[in-house]
Amino acid sequence: MATEQLKLRELAKKEVLITSGHRLCAGCGAPIIAKMVLLAAADYPVVACSPTGCLEVSTCISDYTAWKVPWIHSAFENAGATLSGVETMYRALKKKGKIDKEVKFIAIGGDGGTYDIGLQSLSGAMERGHDLLYVCYDNGAYMNTGIQRSSATPLGADTTTSPAGSVIPGKLQRRKDLTRIMAAHNIPYAAQASPSHWSDFIRKVRKALSIKGPKFINVISPCNRGWRSRLDDAIQLSRLAVQTCYWPLYEVEDGVVRVTYKPREKKPIEEFLKPQGRFKHLFTPENEWIVKRFQEDVDREWERLQKEESLYT
Amino acid sequence: MSAKGWRELPPGAVILDAGNARELRTGTWRTTSRPVWEEENCSQCLLCWLYCPDMAVIVKDGKMVGIDYDYCKGCGICALECPGKKGRKAITMEEERK
8 A cells, every 4th residue: 555645735725626615504514525525536637427416506506606517416315426427428428429538527526425315326336337436425314404314314413303302312223334334235435434533534535536337435424403413523423433443544445444443542422412512412320331332333343344454464 | 608519519528628617707707805915914834835625816926915815715724723923913804895
C-alpha cells in the first residue's frame, strides 16, 4: 500500500467543485463529504448523481445548483440504476469513437436512498459490474423529511418514528451493516471512511477511482439536527465514532479485509453517545442495558474485523 | 426571483449555469455568532478550509486569507477544529454584530 503523504496545501490548489450557497443546515456533515470526494476526484472529469436526500434537495433548489460537475438528480430509489445507464451510454459512445475522455462516475446518496429505498438499484449496479463509485453519506435517519428512522439508525436512537418514551426506548433494532453487504457483492472495492480522518478518506476515494468496476464507500456524516448535538461538532463526533470503533475505518479489496486505522486506545461507546441528544434517554438506570448491548455489538464487530484482517496478513 | 414558467425552462429543467447557487448568500443565516480569524495565531494548516461545510474559508495560492461572511452560516466547526499556534486558536467565535 502506497503511503503517499497527502498535503492540504496541494489539495487546496484544486478547485472545489461544490459551491457555497447550498441550503444544507449550518454544520452539516454531507457537504464536507461531497467536497472531499470531489477534491479526491479532481484529476478526472466527473459525472455525479444523487438520489433524493438532504444533499440532493439542498444543493439543487429549483434553478440553482451548487454543483460544478455534471450532476443528475435521480429519484429516491434509483441512483444506482441512473448512473449505470449513464456509464453504459458513455461506454457505447467511447466504443463508437465519439468520446475519448476518461470520465469517472460517482453517486453520492444518503442512508435513506442507499440502505433502504435505493438498495435494489445499488445492488443491481454492483452486481452488473458498472464502472462507478457509490459514496453513501450515512447520517443514520431520514433527516431531510424530519428525522424518521432508517435501517442505518443505530440501536436506541430517538427519532420521530422510533420516539423514546414510556413505550419504547428509541429504536429497538440494530443498524444494518451496509458496507459488509456491499463487500458481499464481491465487488473489487468496498470501504468505510470518516471525514475526521480526511487523508484516509481521500486516499480511499482515489484508490476506488483507480480501480475498474463497481466501488462502494460508506462515510459517517454527523447531522446536528437529527443527532441533537452541537452545531460545531460534526468533525468531532465523526472522530469519536472512529475512536470508539462504532465506525471502524477499513477497506475490502477483492475480498481482502484491511483495517486502515486502529485507535491507540479504544474509547468507551458512551463518549460517542453522550454528546448526542438522540441517545440521552439511554443514560437512565432502566435503559442501561441498551448501552451495554451497544458496546457489546461494537466490540464484537471490531473483534470480527480484526480477525478477518488477520486471515490475510 | 419569480419562478419561471415551463416554456422558459431549458428541456429537462437542466441548469446550465454550473455553481449558480453562489447567487444565494447564505451568510444571512448566521444568528448568534461568527468566526473571526486572527492571522498571527494561524499555522496555515488549512483544516478550516477542508472542514467548512459552506466553502466559506477563502484560500489564495495555498494560504488561508479570510472568511467569506457572505456564505458562512456560523456553525463554528472551523473554530472547534482550529489547532492554532502555541495554544492560541486562530479562529474563535464571536457574537454576531447585528
